[in-house]
Amino acid sequence: MANLNSSTQSQIDLGFHALADTTRRAVIARLHQGEAAATELAEPFEMALPSFMKxxxxxxxxxxIITRKEGRKRICSLDQKALARLSGWINAYEKGWQNRLDRMDAMFNEGDE
Known part of the structure; x- marks a missing residue:
């Protein structure tokens, strides 16, 4: 994979760090259905709202995610570009792995023909 500039690499690192927690992955899954208020997102979790806000x-x-204020509510939505950036990083390595596995498979099956 091509070398990434340090800013892009930092964003990828922060993105994967954010996804390392089950609560945050659950929030991402919920936001995949559409935007929601922070209080709505916090409802399924047994923690105080200040802890959830972290x-x-x-x-x-x-x-x-992107957040914005609407009156007294904080509305959250997914940032599709960030998710695409993480997916692109994974896909680039997946292609390399798949190519290696295909070559290994071909090598093992040479004598079967």
Missing amino acids: HLKVLEAGGL
Whole structure:
């Protein structure tokens, strides 16, 4: 895979860090259905709202969600570009792995013809 500039690599690192927690992955899964208020996102979790808000800050720092204020509510939505960046990083390595596996398979099956 081509070398990434340090800013892009940092965003990828922050994105994967954000996804390393089950609560944050659950938030991403919920936001995949559409935007939601922070209080709505917090409902399924047994933690105080200030603790939950720390998870949202990590997701926001990782570039995975975007938040905005609407009156007294904080509305959250997915940042599709950030998710695509992480997916692209994974896919680039997956292609390399698949090519190696295909070559290994061909090598093992040479005598079968």
